[in-house]
Amino acid sequence: MELSNIYIALLCISLIFLVAQVLVREKQTVHILFALFCGSIAIMATKKISGDTIGAYQYLIGMAACATCNGYWLLSRSLFREKQAISPPHIFMAVAIALLIMANQGYLFINSSHLITSEINSVIPHVLNELTILLSSTVIMLSFWEGCRGYKADSEKGKSQRLLFLATFGLAVSLSKLSSGLFPESPEYTEFLTILIILMVLTNTQILIMWRFNKAKSSINTHEFVVNQSSDDIKPSQTQVNDTCHIDQALADNVETLLVKQSLYLKANLKVADIARELDVPEYKVSKALRHNLSARNFNQYINELRIKHAKRLLTDPDKQKWSVLVVSLESGFASVGPFTRTFKLITGFTPNQYRQNELT
Numbered sequence: 001m002e003l004s005n006i007y008i009a010l011l012c013i014s015l016i017f018l019v020a021q022v023l024v025r026e027k028q029t030v031h032i033l034f035a036l037f038c039g040s041i042a043i044m045a046t047k048k049i050s051g052d053t054i055g056a057y058q059y060l061i062g063m064a065a066c067a068t069c070n071g072y073w074l075l076s077r078s079l080f081r082e083k084q085a086i087s088p089p090h091i092f093m094a095v096a097i098a099l100l101i102m103a104n105q106g107y108l109f110i111n112s113s114h115l116i117t118s119e120i121n122s123v124i125p126h127v128l129n130e131l132t133i134l135l136s137s138t139v140i141m142l143s144f145w146e147g148c149r150g151y152k153a154d155s156e157k158g159k160s161q162r163l164l165f166l167a168t169f170g171l172a173v174s175l176s177k178l179s180s181g182l183f184p185e186s187p188e189y190t191e192f193l194t195i196l197i198i199l200m201v202l203t204n205t206q207i208l209i210m211w212r213f214n215k216a217k218s219s220i221n222t223h224e225f226v227v228n229q230s231s232d233d234i235k236p237s238q239t240q241v242n243d244t245c246h247i248d249q250a251l252a253d254n255v256e257t258l259l260v261k262q263s264l265y266l267k268a269n270l271k272v273a274d275i276a277r278e279l280d281v282p283e284y285k286v287s288k289a290l291r292h293n294l295s296a297r298n299f300n301q302y303i304n305e306l307r308i309k310h311a312k313r314l315l316t317d318p319d320k321q322k323w324s325v326l327v328v329s330l331e332s333g334f335a336s337v338g339p340f341t342r343t344f345k346l347i348t349g350f351t352p353n354q355y356r357q358n359e360l361t
Contacts, residue, residue: 003188004049006195011045013199014038017206029085030078030209037075037205040067041198056112062105066098073139075205076146079165079212081269097135104128144169153267155258155278161212168204172197212277252293254279255286265306266333272299307332308347311340315356325352 021027021035043065051058074094077085107124147166151159175197179190255275259265267274276283287299296302311332314320323331329340329352344352 003191003195006192007045007048010195010199011042011049014042014045014202017202018042020206028078028213030075030213033071033075033078034205034209036067037071038202040065040071041202044068056109059105059109059112062108063102065105066101067094068101069136069143070094070097070139072201073143073146076143076165076169079208080146080150080162093135093139097132097139100128100132100135104132140173144173150267153264155262155264155267155274157278161208164204164208164211168201168208172201248285248289249293251279251281251285252289255289256294259303260306265303266310266331268330268333268335270303270333275299303333304343305347307334307340308344311344311352312348312355315352316359321356321360328352 015038018035018038021031021038024031043061047058047061047065050061054061071094074086074090077090104125107128111125144166147162147169151162154162176194179193179197258275258278264270264275264278272283272286276286279286290296290299290302294302311328314323314328314331320328325341326337329337332340334340334343341351344350344355348355350358
C-alpha cells in the first residue's frame with residue numbers, strides 16, 4: 001500500500017474524530033482540545049499528501065499543524081484533572097511550542113524559496129530544532145505523568161481508564177523511538193509505522209473520552225397508576241412505589257460501597273458527577289440517594305464528614321504525630337490546608353491542632 005493512501009486514510013479518520021467532537025452537545029475542554037489535536041493531525045496529513053504538488057508551500061500548511069504533542073499534553077491534563085486542569089502557565093508552554101513549530105516550518109519555506117544566506121542557514125535550524133525537541137520531550141513526559149498521577153486514589157473504573165491511556169501512550173512513544181532502529185535502511189517503513197501509531201493514538205483517545213465523559217442519559221420513570229373506585233383520586237401503584245424504594249436503597253448501597261469501602265472519599269476534588277459516572281446513573285439520583293437513604297443534607301456534607309473522621313484518626317495516631325496539619329489534610333482528601341481547617345472546626349468545634357492536643361493530653 002502506498003504511503004499517500006495511508007495518509008489519506010489518516011486524514012479521513014482525523015476529520016471524522018474532529019467532527020465527532022464538534023457534534024458533542026455538552027462540550028467540555030477535553031472535546032475542544034481533542035478537536036484541535038485531530039485538526040493538527042489532519043493538516044499534517046494534508047501537508048504530506050500535497051507536498052510533491054505544491055513544493056515549498058507545503059511548509060505554510062505545516063505551520064497550522066502546531067497542536068500535536070503540546071495539544072495532547074493539555075488534553076491529558078483535562079482527562080484526569082477535575083479542577084484547574086489548565087492554567088496560564090500551561091497555555092504559555094503550549095503556545096511556546098506551537099510558535100516554535102510554526103517558526104520551524106516558516107524557516108523551511110523561506111529556505112526552500114532560497115531567500116536566506118548560507119551563514120544564517122547553519123544557525124537557525126539548529127536552534128529551532130533543539131528548542132522544539134527540548135520542550136516537546138518535556139511535555140511528552142508530563143503527559144505520561146498525568147496518567148500516573150492519582151492512580152491509587154482513583155476508582156476501579158478510573159484505574160482502567162488510566163491503564164488504557166498509559167498503555168496507548170507508552171506503546172506509541174516506545175514504537176516511535178524504535179522505528180528508526182527497526183528499519184534503518186527503509187524510511188518508508190518507518191513512516192508507515194508512524195502513521196499506524198498516530199491512528200492508534202487517535203482511536204484509543206476517542207474511546208477513552210467517550211468512556212470517561214459519556215454521561216448516562218437520564219431516564220424518566222413512568223409510574224403505574226390505579227384509580228380508586230371510591231373516589232376520583234389517582235394514586236401510584238403500591239408495587240411501583242416499593243420497587244422504586246428498593247432501587248433507591250440499592251443505589252444508596254452502591255454509593256456507600258464506592259465512597260466508604262473503596263475509600264473514594266479520599267480522592268481530592270471529588271464531585272457528585274464522578275460518582276454518577278462511575279455508577280452509570282444520573283447525578284440527581286445519586287443526590288437523592290444521599291438525602292433519602294444516607295441521611296445526608298448534600299454530597300459535600302457527606303464527603304466532608306467522612307474526611308474529617310479519617311483526619312481525626314490520623315491526628316490521634318501515635319505513629320503519625322510528626323505529620324503536619326498540611327499532610328493530614330492532603331491524606332484526608334482535601335486539596336489544601338485552608339478548607340480542611342475550616343471544615344474541621346465547623347464539624348468538631350476545634351482546629352486540627354487543638355483537637356490533637358486535647359486528645360493526646
